[in-house]
Amino acid sequence: MTQEKKKLSFWQIWNMSFGFLGIQFGFALQGGFMSRIFQTLGADKDAIPLLWIAAPLTGLIVQPIVGYLSDRTWHPKFGRRKPFFFLGAVFSTIALFFAPYSAALWMAAGALWILDASINISMEPFRALVADKLPESQRSYGFVVQTLIIGIGTWIASNLPWLMTQLGAANTAEPGMVPESVRYAFALGALVLFSSILYTILTTEEYPPEDLNTFEQEKSLKKGFLAGLKEIIHLIVTMPTVMKQLGLVQFFSWFAFFTMWSFATPAITEHIFEATDPSSAAYNNAADRVGNYLGTYGLVSMFFALILSIVASKVKINRRLLHMGSLFAGGLGFILIYFIQDPWMLHICFALVGISWASILSMPYAMLSGTVEPKKMGVYMGIFNMFIVLPQIVASLGGINFLYKLLFGEEVIYTMVLAGVLLILAGFANLLISDRQATHDK
Numbered sequence: 001m002t003q004e005k006k007k008l009s010f011w012q013i014w015n016m017s018f019g020f021l022g023i024q025f026g027f028a029l030q031g032g033f034m035s036r037i038f039q040t041l042g043a044d045k046d047a048i049p050l051l052w053i054a055a056p057l058t059g060l061i062v063q064p065i066v067g068y069l070s071d072r073t074w075h076p077k078f079g080r081r082k083p084f085f086f087l088g089a090v091f092s093t094i095a096l097f098f099a100p101y102s103a104a105l106w107m108a109a110g111a112l113w114i115l116d117a118s119i120n121i122s123m124e125p126f127r128a129l130v131a132d133k134l135p136e137s138q139r140s141y142g143f144v145v146q147t148l149i150i151g152i153g154t155w156i157a158s159n160l161p162w163l164m165t166q167l168g169a170a171n172t173a174e175p176g177m178v179p180e181s182v183r184y185a186f187a188l189g190a191l192v193l194f195s196s197i198l199y200t201i202l203t204t205e206e207y208p209p210e211d212l213n214t215f216e217q218e219k220s221l222k223k224g225f226l227a228g229l230k231e232i233i234h235l236i237v238t239m240p241t242v243m244k245q246l247g248l249v250q251f252f253s254w255f256a257f258f259t260m261w262s263f264a265t266p267a268i269t270e271h272i273f274e275a276t277d278p279s280s281a282a283y284n285n286a287a288d289r290v291g292n293y294l295g296t297y298g299l300v301s302m303f304f305a306l307i308l309s310i311v312a313s314k315v316k317i318n319r320r321l322l323h324m325g326s327l328f329a330g331g332l333g334f335i336l337i338y339f340i341q342d343p344w345m346l347h348i349c350f351a352l353v354g355i356s357w358a359s360i361l362s363m364p365y366a367m368l369s370g371t372v373e374p375k376k377m378g379v380y381m382g383i384f385n386m387f388i389v390l391p392q393i394v395a396s397l398g399g400i401n402f403l404y405k406l407l408f409g410e411e412v413i414y415t416m417v418l419a420g421v422l423l424i425l426a427g428f429a430n431l432l433i434s435d436r437q438a439t440h441d442k
Contacts, residue, residue: 005135005207010145010309016133017146019085019200020126022193024153024298026096026119029189031261032158032294033182034099034112036287039278040178041105045266045412049396051109052262055116056392059385062120064232067382070125071375072228079206081125081132081378088122089197097190100178122197124385128378131369132207139369140317141309143362148305150361151354154298157192160185162288171288175279181288209375235376236383242371243380245432246364247387252426253327253360255391256334256419259400260353263415265290271413272343289343293350300354301361308358320430323363327427330356334420338413356423371435 008016035048043051066084073080095115102108130142164181165171173179265287269275273286304326311317333352340346365381372380391399400415407421408414 005133007135007138008133008142013130013134013138013142013145014149016129016200016204017126017142017149018203019089019122019197020146020149021153022089022196023092023119023123023126024150025157025189025192025196026092026115028154028157028294028298029096029160029186030099030112030115032265032291033161033185033287034108035262035265036182036278037100037102037108037178038105039266040173041102041108041176043105045263046401048266049258049262049398049400051105052112052258053393053396054109054113056258056389056396058113058117059120059389060393062117063124063385063389064236064379064382065228066121067124067128067378067380068228068232069378070128071378074209076208080209081129081206082201082204084125085122085197085201088118088120089194091118092122093190093194096193097187100183100186102178120385124382125378126200127365127381127385129204129206130365131377131381136370140319140362140366143365143369144305144308144358147358147361148302148309151298151300151302151305151358153192154357155295155302156298157185157189158291158295158298160188161291164188165288171284172279172281179284181284232379232383235379236386239380239383240371242433242435243368243384245429246368246384248432249323249327249426249429250364250384250387251391252422252429253356254388255395255399256330256422256426257357257360258392258395259415259419259422260334262395262400263412264294267412267415268293268337268346271338271411272340272346293346296347297350297354297357300351301358302354304355304358305362308362319363319367320433323359323367324427324430326356326359326363327423327430330354331420331423331427334416334423336420337416367433 034052038048038051039045070081070084073083075083092115095111095118099108099111099115102111126146130146131139134142161171161179161181164184169179169181169184171179171181268290269283269286273282273289275282275286277283308317308322330353333349333356336349336352337346340349364384368380368384369377400418404414404418408417
């Protein structure tokens with residue numbers, strides 16, 4: 001018997017999405033400061049993307065498998081998605097705490113690998129949970145509320161090293177050592193990551209499968225790992241047309257943001273602040289400023305998501321046009337970084353980036369969720385997120401270095417221009433999506 005999904009209140013949606021605060025603490029700290037840690041440990045700027053490669057490679061494998069397993073999990077007490085929330089939280093917390101204590105590049109790259117893989121164990125079931133619990137009419141609203149929480153997490157976490165410095169932590173260290181301000185920031189981030197996911201686990205109930213008897217029968221027919229792998233491959237080959245079209249949008253979008261995470265610190269510290277020595281006070285102060293700018297895109301994404309949540313709860317929206325315009329805004333913001341001379345103006349650039357970030361974290365998932373089978377929502381969300389990790393793999397294997405030097409020049413600031421061009425291409429790619437069920441709220 002099909003279970004009718006009731007509309008949930010803002011606070012019910014908030015509680016079930018609150019774990020994303022901690023997930024975003026982890027993502028924001030790794031995205032804003034892992035390149036700083038790599039440079040501190042002696043990495044050359046052009047080698048930084050390759051040091052990130054283990055994380056997306058693992059995500060390529062982990063995401064669809066976790067989605068598949070969570071679809072096939074049900075326990076009357078622990079639910080379907082919550083066991084994966086908890087498992088990912090434990091390993092993410094450990095990796096985030098120890099990352100800034102790495103004594104060598106390979107240790108830092110390994111910590112990033114474990115951190116990213118563990119976060120993915122929690123993140124994909126969070127996406128599926130929105131589709132599990134909300135009726136179609138609230139899907140956009142649900143994903144936008146998640147984005148609101150993500151924006152809060154990005155803003156706070158990106159400013160943590162600066163805050164630790166203001167509170168008296170040392171912002172410089174001996175060559176090859178990560179400053180106290182960064183270590184304390186990662187420790188606090190680990191605490192928030194675990195506690196926020198635990199909050200969602202304790203405050204959220206999950207619906208059982210729509211037909212529990214059929215669910216158990218189908219599960220008993222499967223023959224283990226190989227059967228599951230075969231099903232995942234089949235779903236990849238036969239994925240809905242909308243997913244393929246959105247995949248192109250995602251490819252350009254996440255290539256752009258991976259470029260930012262990899263190169264924002266070296267690009268801005270060198271181009272704007274003329275600081276290149278990772279052990280110097282000038283570099284570390286400039287790197288804190290970069291964290292402030294990254295916090296701005298998180299803050300603006302929070303407010304933009306808040307506006308979207310109000311709008312999406314009241315009126316039907318055109319997801320495609322909204323997403324396209326948001327990506328254009330972010331592309332302009334990245335390109336303007338090259339022309340900025342006053343450091344304060346970088347906040348405006350990253351505010352525009354924040355608009356695109358809010359949309360990237362909500363609209364593609366809202367468009368997808370209405371076009372796939374509800375009982376396979378987890379595995380489809382995992383497969384869809386392959387379009388997030390594939391561009392990161394391409395970027396890590398030299399895609400960024402090749403493109404920005406080929407198209408613009410040798411200066412590292414051109415990586416930000418490349419990110420802008422990629423977001424604009426992502427915006428135009430939305431024109432390929434024509435399925436009204438995907439592009440409009442019901």
